[in-house]
Amino acid sequence: xxxxxxxxxxxxxxxxxxxxxxxxxxxxxxxxxxxxxxxxxxxxxxxxxxxxxxxxxxxxxxxxxxxxxxxxxxxxxxxxxxxxxxxxxxxxxxxxx
Amino acid sequence: xxxxxxxxxxxxxxxxxxxxxxxxxxxxxxxxxxxxxxxxxxxxxxxxxxxxxxxxxxxxxxxxxxxxxxxxxxxxxxxxxxxxxxxxxxxxxxxxxxxxxxxxxxxxxxxxxxxxxxxxxxxxxxxxxxxxxxxxxxxxxxxxxxxxxxxxxxxxxxxxxxxxxxxxxxxxxxxxxxxxxxxxxxxxxxxxxxxxxxxxxxxxxxxxxxxxxxxxxxxxxxxxxxxxxxxxxxxxxxxxxxxxxxxxxxxxxxxxxxxxxxxxxxxxxxxxxxxxxxxxxxxxxxxxxxxxxxxxxxxxxxxxxxxxxxxxxxxxxxxxxxxxxxxxxxxxxxxxxxxxxxxxxxxxxxxxxxxxxxxxxxxxxxxxxxxxxxxxxxxxxxxxxxxxxxxxxxxxxxxxxxxxxxxxxxxxxxxxxxxxxxxxxxxxxxxxxxxxxxxxxxxxxxxxxxxxxxxxxxxxxxxxxxxxxxxxxxxxxxxxxxxxxxxxxxxxxxxxxxxxxxxxxxx
Numbered sequence: 001x002x003x004x005x006x007x008x009x010x011x012x013x014x015x016x017x018x019x020x021x022x023x024x025x026x027x028x029x030x031x032x033x034x035x036x037x038x039x040x041x042x043x044x045x046x047x048x049x050x051x052x053x054x055x056x057x058x059x060x061x062x063x064x065x066x067x068x069x070x071x072x073x074x075x076x077x078x079x080x081x082x083x084x085x086x087x088x089x090x091x092x093x094x095x096x097x
Numbered sequence: 098x099x100x101x102x103x104x105x106x107x108x109x110x111x112x113x114x115x116x117x118x119x120x121x122x123x124x125x126x127x128x129x130x131x132x133x134x135x136x137x138x139x140x141x142x143x144x145x146x147x148x149x150x151x152x153x154x155x156x157x158x159x160x161x162x163x164x165x166x167x168x169x170x171x172x173x174x175x176x177x178x179x180x181x182x183x184x185x186x187x188x189x190x191x192x193x194x195x196x197x198x199x200x201x202x203x204x205x206x207x208x209x210x211x212x213x214x215x216x217x218x219x220x221x222x223x224x225x226x227x228x229x230x231x232x233x234x235x236x237x238x239x240x241x242x243x244x245x246x247x248x249x250x251x252x253x254x255x256x257x258x259x260x261x262x263x264x265x266x267x268x269x270x271x272x273x274x275x276x277x278x279x280x281x282x283x284x285x286x287x288x289x290x291x292x293x294x295x296x297x298x299x300x301x302x303x304x305x306x307x308x309x310x311x312x313x314x315x316x317x318x319x320x321x322x323x324x325x326x327x328x329x330x331x332x333x334x335x336x337x338x339x340x341x342x343x344x345x346x347x348x349x350x351x352x353x354x355x356x357x358x359x360x361x362x363x364x365x366x367x368x369x370x371x372x373x374x375x376x377x378x379x380x381x382x383x384x385x386x387x388x389x390x391x392x393x394x395x396x397x398x399x400x401x402x403x404x405x406x407x408x409x410x411x412x413x414x415x416x417x418x419x420x421x422x423x424x425x426x427x428x429x430x431x432x433x434x435x436x437x438x439x440x441x442x443x444x445x446x447x448x449x450x451x452x453x454x455x456x457x458x459x460x461x462x463x464x465x466x467x468x469x470x471x472x473x474x475x476x477x478x479x480x481x482x483x484x485x486x487x488x489x490x491x492x493x494x495x496x497x498x499x500x501x502x503x504x505x506x507x508x509x510x511x512x513x514x515x516x517x518x519x520x521x522x523x524x525x526x527x528x529x530x531x532x533x534x535x536x537x538x539x540x541x542x543x544x545x546x547x548x549x550x551x552x553x554x555x556x557x558x559x560x561x562x563x564x565x566x567x568x569x570x571x572x573x574x575x576x577x578x579x580x581x582x583x584x585x586x587x588x589x590x591x592x593x594x595x596x597x598x599x600x601x602x603x604x
Contacts, residue, residue, distance in 0.1 A: 009266075012262070012266065016259075016589070019255075019259065019586070019589045020586055020589045020593065021586060023580060024582060025581060025582055028255060029255075032255060032258055032259060035259065036262055039262050039265060039266055039269075042269055043265075046272060070221055074265060077225075077261075080232060081232060081235075081254065081258050084235060084239075084254065085251060085254050085255070087239075088239055088250055092247045092248060092251065092581075
């Protein structure tokens with residue numbers, strides 16, 4: 001069976017492939033997003049415990065909530081950077097014209 | 098006490114950003130200056146209680162975020178505070194009214210991000226603060242007046258961001274294997290395994306990219322030379338130091354095996370010489386200085402690879418002061434001449450800038466008793482045989498390149514007026530490199546320094562006679578690629594290759 005960590009790493013490699021082969025700048029930004037999604041999946045996988053429950057109220061066996069919260073921060077960075085990169089592309093286009 | 102050093106500028110950044118909404122935009126200058134200088138109030142207390150550490154909010158170490166100040170990061174913090182104070186005074190009234198407020202907010206964020214990264218002892222917290230500083234610097238490169246700055250900023254964004262993601266992947270693997278993000282706890286519970294080695298390879302490669310070490314330096318000359326003068330000073334002086342501090346944290350926590358150490362050592366020397374060679378060929382003043390950052394970061398990496406983090410930290414302090422000063426002084430000249438072409442610039446009519454640039458050039462060349470000599474003396478202790486001579490050769494190469502800079506600048510040019518404040522800032526940084534050097538390392542080696550200066554000047558005239566400075570070198574410039582997309586693809590392949598090299602090296 002494939003586990004989420006492995007799936008995350010495969011998705012990161014797909015993103016890296018996109019960065020190495022795609023010339024279109026928008027596609028480059030999208031490839032970066034693919035890398036970040038793979039990373040999020042990897043982290044969520046690291047916190048998972050077989051048969052674990054949601055860590056909301058004290059229970060017997062819960063999954064590790066820390067990786068998920070870390071990924072929230074990374075997602076915020078990701079959103080900020082994506083908008084910045086897209087704004088830079090728009091500015092570059094305007095300069096070329 | 099320690100977290101306040103970050104809290105003040107961060108709060109100032111927030112308050113400055115809401116000023117336009119409150120229609121109080123005219124106060125943003127003042128708030129900016131308060132935010133930039135407020136950490137100085139806390140510095141004396143931190144220095145008195147050295148070393149100290151605390152967990153933010155008095156949580157236990159396992160559940161909280163630890164910050165610390167000790168011998169390894171105090172040089173970084175002092176360098177940050179000194180250079181950012183000078184840049185703050187320089188930037189005061191520098192930007193046009195339309196973008197003034199935004200530029201101030203970005204610089205404040207950069208300031209607090211760097212301070213946060215330098216005090217952090219928790220891997221994820223370190224990453225977050227480094228990222229705050231990086232994102233602010235992408236935007237600051239993007240708002241430059243220079244043509245092509247947007248292109249440089251985009252390239253910088255893409256590569257720096259990919260490096261960050263690879264770094265977090267490394268952190269994730271470390272967390273998976275040890276169960277902690279706090280470095281002290283990781284060290285206590287560490288059991289080396291293949292997975293940890295993979296994590297180290299990933300994080301080292303990404304930090305090398307972020308600190309602009311050859312062959313992963315490709316984004317640096319563009320980003321640092323297209324930005325405005327004060328932003329270049331911050332980028333070259335401080336932003337590249339945050340990943341270097343990350344590498345120091347890693348070497349202090351994890352055992353580094355000898356094959357890894359050798360790889361880092363080789364990269365350090367390659368970076369030193371490549372940076373110098375490229376700098377000698379440049380005709381653009383800012384690009385010349387940017388390539389010197391590649392070479393000087395090689396010295397910092399040398400300290401890290403010799404497992405001498407103190408030397409790396411003090412060299413980083415020295416580099417922040419003189420490179421920040423050089424970018425500010427040469428940048429002021431370039432701005433008032435309206436060109437960055439070395440042949441058109443001149444400091445002949447401007448005695449205080451001339452003195453500043455000469456002092457800073459001597460400091461970067463490692464001439465005693467300037468601060469550069471102190472860093473070099475610490476680095477050379479661990480070097481043996483051939484490497485020692487290579488190290489001296491690097492110092493002479495730097496002097497050759499700065500002889501060239503001073504030679505071009507000392508030619509006669511048109512008369513221009515440069516504001517007193519800019520002159521004073523450049524000159525005080527120049528004097529500070531001298532005073533700092535005397536304070537930290539009061540040794541004078543007249544014989545060795547005069548020999549290296551004479552050799553450097555001789556090599557410079559030899560190169561000039563051979564016509565090396567007339568060569569226009571098209572390779573390694575953005576123009577050799579058809580499109581930005583192609584350029585990014587090519588460098589991405591290079592990054593992946595280095596990543597694989599490191600993975601094989603660590604396993």
